[in-house]
Amino acid sequence: MENLNDNLELQEMRKQLNLLNRKLEKEHILNEQILRKSMHKDIIKMRRWEKWSGLAGPVVMIPFIILLYTFLHLSLLFTLVTYVFICLVAFFTWYKWKKLDRNELLSGNLINANRKLLYIRQFNSKWTLYCIPFLILWFCWFYMELKMANGDVSVLNGAFIGGLVGGIVGGSCGLYAHLKTQRTLKEMIKDIENLTR
Amino acid sequence: MEQEFTATVRQYKSTIYTVCYMFSKDNDEVSDLFQEVLINLWKGFAGFQGKSNISTWIWRIAFNTCITQQRKGKRHEAFSLSTDINLFTDEDEDTRQIQMLYQRIHSLGPFDRAIVLLWLEGMPYDEIGDIVGITAKNVSVRLVRIREELKKMSHRKA
Numbered sequence: 001m002e003n004l005n006d007n008l009e010l011q012e013m014r015k016q017l018n019l020l021n022r023k024l025e026k027e028h029i030l031n032e033q034i035l036r037k038s039m040h041k042d043i044i045k046m047r048r049w050e051k052w053s054g055l056a057g058p059v060v061m062i063p064f065i066i067l068l069y070t071f072l073h074l075s076l077l078f079t080l081v082t083y084v085f086i087c088l089v090a091f092f093t094w095y096k097w098k099k100l101d102r103n104e105l106l107s108g109n110l111i112n113a114n115r116k117l118l119y120i121r122q123f124n125s126k127w128t129l130y131c132i133p134f135l136i137l138w139f140c141w142f143y144m145e146l147k148m149a150n151g152d153v154s155v156l157n158g159a160f161i162g163g164l165v166g167g168i169v170g171g172s173c174g175l176y177a178h179l180k181t182q183r184t185l186k187e188m189i190k191d192i193e194n195l196t197r
Numbered sequence: 198m199e200q201e202f203t204a205t206v207r208q209y210k211s212t213i214y215t216v217c218y219m220f221s222k223d224n225d226e227v228s229d230l231f232q233e234v235l236i237n238l239w240k241g242f243a244g245f246q247g248k249s250n251i252s253t254w255i256w257r258i259a260f261n262t263c264i265t266q267q268r269k270g271k272r273h274e275a276f277s278l279s280t281d282i283n284l285f286t287d288e289d290e291d292t293r294q295i296q297m298l299y300q301r302i303h304s305l306g307p308f309d310r311a312i313v314l315l316w317l318e319g320m321p322y323d324e325i326g327d328i329v330g331i332t333a334k335n336v337s338v339r340l341v342r343i344r345e346e347l348k349k350m351s352h353r354k355a
Contacts, residue, residue: 009301009347010317016298017215017317019291020284024211028279029231035203037276038235109257109330110264110308 057090058083072159073149078141085134092127096120114192121185128178139167202242206235209255214278216256219302219310220263223285228278234262249327256328260311301347309343316340 061083069079099120146159206213217230237258245254284295302310308329315325322333331339 009351010313010344013298013301013313013347014317014319016294017314020215020218020295020298021211023282023291023295024214027282029210029214030203030207031276031279034232034235034276034278035206038232038239109328110261111330113261 057093058087061086072146074142074145075149078145082138085138096123110192114189117185117189117192121182121189124178124182124185135167135171139163198243202239205242205251205255206238209252212252212255213259216259216263216314218284219299219314220266220307224283227284228276230263230266231278232276233266234259237262253324253328256315260328264307264311301350304350305343305346309339309346312336312339313343 065079065083065086068074068082069076099116142163143160146156146163213231213234214227217227217234221227221230238255241254241258245251282292284292284299302313305313311329312325315328316336320328322336325336326333329336
């Protein structure tokens with residue numbers, strides 16, 4: 001391989017870069033305003049909040065779980081399985097955002113960032129693949145539990161319709177968010193591949 | 198921590214400015230990118246904990262910020278930097294030389310821009326590879342390709 005140092009263009013460019021560095025060393029560049037704006041404490045607070053807010057889901061869902069168990073007279077096993085599932089969703093969401101931490105991506109190199117994005121995309125697809133059958137089964141189980149616990153047809157119908165509407169709305173929102181995230185991840189992966197080609 | 202951060206960015210201000218300059222089209226964009234790099238450095242400063250060399254970390258954040266910002270294409274209101282120079286419009290001999298460097302580097306793709314800039318700074322291949330995420334062998338292969346591209350460019354100009 002030819003020695004790169006022999007290349008005149010690169011030699012000249014190195015001299016020009018030294019010139020630029022010398023010129024910049026004489027300049028202040030940084031000032032109080034720009035430093036203060038960059039070191040705004042809210043940035044760090046916001047990061048902490050973003051990181052931990054996902055885990056608040058199981059806490060928020062406690063009243064719903066109590067409602068299932070006490071008012072609708074559903075079995076303890078069903079209530080526990082539902083709660084464990086909610087905790088798993090919260091944990092995996094937190095884990096996913098932890099992996100996708102913008103600062104970690106920025107302080108790593110682009111190839112590693114690409115690997116992480118690919119991993120998250122596959123992880124999302126697998127998670128959806130397991131979630132959909134589970135939710136269908138859960139809903140059937142929910143209906144049977146309701147039927148066994150409530151002889152009153154009006155209560156049964158009310159709870160089932162409520163659950164069905166909630167399930168459809170929640171499921172649609174979840175699916176929309178999932179598809180949007182997958183699309184964004186695909187675009188980012190494609191961009192990084194183009195940049196590093 | 199704030200004092201430590203200020204001292205660090207003061208020490209590496211030229212490095213950050215050079216990267217931002219090579220990824221910008223005008224002085225406003227340089228200020229915008231410079232501020233974005235500082236924000237990202239500050240966000241990661243507490244978690245840095247000396248996992249790698251500080252200069253490697255700064256180069257990585259600066260490159261990744263400039264590349265991702267270019268992808269997003271968004272610009273927000275930025276404070277002006279304290280500098281009397283405008284490397285895009287000044288016409289003295291030194292600036293003309295720097296503009297030649299800018300034109301050569303800016304004509305390359307963003308990834309190659311990063312590699313050539315690091316090589317010009319005198320960094321060894323393995324360190325360049327560590328920053329951009331490829332092997333030292335790949336760095337040398339890419340540099341050969343970059344050199345050929347630069348040669349073609351100067352032939353076209355001649």
